[in-house]
Amino acid sequence: MIEHRTGCTAILMISEDLDEVFGLSDRIAVMYEGRIMGIVDPSTTTREQVGLMMAGVSSEEAGATEDNEA
16 A cells, blocks of 8 residues: 555555554545544644544534644
């Protein structure tokens, strides 16, 4: 998966393992009950912020900065 990622190939990964998500992702989109709560950059977002988004809190309310490249 890492070889494909560095080769400019898009990869959709679905996981609730935050260590895995933060270790492999350039961008994280968090969904809750079918809605995208936010798309964030893992280098500027904490696991706590992503956890709040996974519980239905918007990225703004969680204090996460949206990834504007999304």
